[in-house]
Amino acid sequence: xxxxxxxxxxxxxxxxxxxxxxxxxxxxxxxxxxxxxxxxxxxxxxxxxxxxxxxxxxxxxxxxxxxxxxxxxxxxxxxxxxxxxxxxxxxxxxxxxxxxxxxxxxxxxxxxxxxxxxxxxxxxxxxxxxxxxxxxxxxxxxxxxxxxxxxxxxxxxxxxxxxxxxxxxxxxxxxxxxxxxxxxxxxxxxxxxxxxxxxxxxxxxxxxxxxxxxxxxxxxxxxxxxxxxxxxxxxxxxxxxxxxxxxxxxxxxxxxxxxxxxxxxxxxxxxxxxxxxxxxxxxxxxxxxxxxxxxxxxxxxxxxxxxxxxxxxxx
Numbered sequence: 001x002x003x004x005x006x007x008x009x010x011x012x013x014x015x016x017x018x019x020x021x022x023x024x025x026x027x028x029x030x031x032x033x034x035x036x037x038x039x040x041x042x043x044x045x046x047x048x049x050x051x052x053x054x055x056x057x058x059x060x061x062x063x064x065x066x067x068x069x070x071x072x073x074x075x076x077x078x079x080x081x082x083x084x085x086x087x088x089x090x091x092x093x094x095x096x097x098x099x100x101x102x103x104x105x106x107x108x109x110x111x112x113x114x115x116x117x118x119x120x121x122x123x124x125x126x127x128x129x130x131x132x133x134x135x136x137x138x139x140x141x142x143x144x145x146x147x148x149x150x151x152x153x154x155x156x157x158x159x160x161x162x163x164x165x166x167x168x169x170x171x172x173x174x175x176x177x178x179x180x181x182x183x184x185x186x187x188x189x190x191x192x193x194x195x196x197x198x199x200x201x202x203x204x205x206x207x208x209x210x211x212x213x214x215x216x217x218x219x220x221x222x223x224x225x226x227x228x229x230x231x232x233x234x235x236x237x238x239x240x241x242x243x244x245x246x247x248x249x250x251x252x253x254x255x256x257x258x259x260x261x262x263x264x265x266x267x268x269x270x271x272x273x274x275x276x277x278x279x280x281x282x283x284x285x286x287x288x289x290x291x292x293x294x295x296x297x298x299x300x301x302x303x304x305x306x307x308x309x310x311x312x313x314x315x
Contacts, residue, residue, distance in 0.1 A: 007031050007032050007033060010031055011028055011031055011037050012037070012039070014026065014027065014028060015037070015039055015043070018043065018046075024045055024046065024047040024048060024068075025046075025047065025048040025050070026046055026048070026049055026050065027050040028049075028050065028051055028054070029050050029051065029052035029053050029076075030052065030053045030054070032054060032055055033051070033054040033055065033056060034054075034055050034056065034057070035056065035058075035060070036051065036056065036059065036060050036063070038060070038062070040060075040062070040063075040066075041060075041062035041065055041066075043066065044065075044066065044067055044068070045068060046066050046068070046069055047068050047069060047070050047071065048069075048070065048071040048073075049063075049066070049069060049071070049072055049073070050071075050073040051072075051073060051074055051077065052073050052074070052075045052077075052097075053075070053076035053077070054077050055077065055078075055079050056074070056077040056079065056080050057079045057080060057081070058080075058082075058084070059074075059083070059084055059087070061084070061086060063090065064086060064089045067092070068092060069090060069092055069093065070092055070093060070094045070095065071093070071094065071095040071096075072090065072093060072095070072096050072097070073095075073097045074096075074097060074098050074101065075097045075100050075101070075120065076099070076100045076101075077100075077101050078100065078101060078102060079102065080098075080101040080102060080103065081101075081102045081104065082103065082104070082105075082107075083103065083106065083107050084107070085107050085108075085109045086109070087107060087109060087110060087113075088107065088108075088109025088111070088112035088113060089109075089112070090113065091112055091113065091114070091115060092115060093113055093116055094115055094116060094117045094118065095116070095117065095118040095119075096113065096116060096118070096119055096120070097118075097119075097120035098120065098121060098124070099120045099121065099122040099123050099124070099144070099146075100122070100123040100124075101124065102126055103124050103126065103127055104126045104127060104128055105127070105128055105129070105131075106121075106127075106131055108131070108133065110131075110133070111131075111133035111136045111137070113137065114136060114137060114138070114139060115139060116137050116139060116140055117139050117140060117141045117142065117162075118140070118141065118142040118143075118144075119137065119140055119142070119143055119144070120142075120144040121143075121144065121145045121148055122144050122145060122146035122147055122148065122167070123146065123147045123148075124145075124147075124148050124149055125147070125148075125149045126149060127148055127149040127150055128149070128150060129150045129152055130145075130148075130150050130152065130153050130154060130157075131154070132154045132156050133156070134154065134156060134157065134160070135154065135155075135156025135157060135158070135159035135160065136156075136159075137160065138159055138160065138161070138162060139162055140160050140162060140163055141162055141163060141164050141165065142164065142165040142166075143160065143163060143165070143166050143167070144165075144167040145167060145168055145171050146167050146170060146171070146190075147169070147170040147171065148168075148171045149172075150171075150172070152173075152174055153173045153174070153175075153179070155178040155179055156179075157178075157179035157180075157183075158178065158179035158182035158183075159182075160183060161182060161183065161185060162185055163183050163185060163186055164185055164186060164187045164188065164208075165186070165187065165188045166183065166186055166188070166189050166190070167188075167190045168189075168190065168191050168194055169190045169191065169192040169193060169194065169213070170192065170193045170194070171194055172194070172195065173194065176196075176199075176200055177200040177202065180200060180202060180203060180206075181200060181201075181202020181203060181204075181205040181206070182202075182205070183206065184205055184206060184207070184208065185208055186206050186208060186209055187208050187209060187210050187211070187231075188209070188210065188211045188212075189206065189209060189211070189212050189213070190213045191212075191213060191214055191217060192213045192214070192215040192216060192217075192236070193215065193216045193217070194217055195217065195218055196214075196217040196218055196219055197218070198219065198220075198221070198223070199214075199219065199222065199223050199226070200223070201223045201224075201225045202225070203223065203225060203226065203229075204223065204224075204225025204226065204227070204228035204229065205225075205228075207228055207229060207230065207231060208231055209229050209231060210231050210232060210233045210234070210254075211232070211233065211234040212229065212232060212234070212235050212236070213234075213236040214235075214236060214237055214240065215236045215237070215238045215239055215240075215259070216238070216239040216240070217240060218240065218241065219237070219240040219241065219242060220240070220241045220242065220243070221242065221243075221244070221246075222237075222242070222245065222246050222249075223246070224246050224248045225248070226246060226248065226249060226252075227246065227247075227248025227249050227250070227251045227252065228248075228251070229252065230251055230252060230253065230254060231254055232252050232254060232255055233254050233255060233256050233257065233277075234255075234256065234257040235252070235255060235257070235258050235259065236257075236259040237258075237259060237260055237263065238259040238260065238261040238262055238263070238282070239261065239262040239263075240262075240263050241263065241264055242260075242263040242264060242265060243263075243264045243265065243266070244265070245265070245268075245269055247269070247271070249269075249271075250269075250271035250274055252275060253274070253275060253276070253277060254277055255275050255277060255278055256277050256278060256279050256280065257278075257279070257280045258275070258278060258280070258281050258282070259282050260281070260282060260283050260286065261282045261283060261285055261286070262285045262286070263286050264286065264287060265283070265286045265290045266286075266288050266290060266291070267290050267291040267293070268283075268290050268291065268292060268293050268296070269293065270293045270295050271295070272293055272295060273293060273294075273295020273296050273298060273299055274295070276299075
């Protein structure tokens with residue numbers, strides 16, 4: 001009982017601070033709450049409600065009485081197994097985070113949350129599927145599904161054309177080809193440790209990409225279309241089975257960071273020296289150790305970072 005009283009006192013203290021400061025953000029994270037305090041219903045000016053890392057098992061209906069709520073953070077409530085159907089009434093939400101919970105499904109009413117610009121569904125190991133209606137959330141700019149459970153991503157993902165950041169690291173999407181090439185606004189795509197048999201040629205449509213991570217995806221080759229990603233600044237191809245790089249990659253003149261560690265590259269192409277924006281190139285643990293091309297040796301005459309690179313990598 002003493003522990004419960006202590007939790008409630010801390011929650012009340014934070015709510016009093018919220019009222020005193022006239023803030024629009026209430027942070028009740030990490031208090032060990034089993035339920036949301038009813039006093040929250042008396043905060044009509046609340047825009048951001050953070051309830052991370054508590055022990056919530058359900059959400060109170062009075063959340064629908066918060067008229068300007070735009071950001072609801074429920075991440076880390078490991079006892080939360082379901083969202084109520086009425087969550088679709090929170091139509092003012094622009095951000096929702098339900099990561100690291102025990103959700104098995106997303107209620108169909110969530111298709112009404114068409115104002116969402118950021119949705120976080122990471123570490124949902126029990127999630128049975130990504131529902132078809134996710135394609136209705138056409139304002140989404142960020143979708144994070146790091147370590148999500150389902151293998152099936154619906155073709156309706158192709159309608160998420162406002163996405164600028166897609167994080168699928170450690171997930172298991174069965175087939176990217178029906179929708180990936182349609183997400184032409186993407187600037188950041190993380191597919192670290194996603195098992196791939198290959199990249200679709202349509203990845204070349206993602207010409208706004210500045211960061212692409214394909215670390216540990218099992219790739220043995222890259223499509224020629226990767227050379228169309230001329231805005232790329234960071235490309236992570238480490239821990240794969242690549243034996244060569246496509247000639248079209250010489251067009252990636254904006255690259256500053258190229259990760260090639262733990263592949264099977266026996267030599268590097270001469271055109272690497274044309275990527276003059278490169279400041280970091282990682283080659284460790286390629287077997288056999290790749291030969292450094294003359295073009296990079298030439299760069300070392302004028303650029304100290306390449307002199308250091310050659311000093312540590314040449315045979």
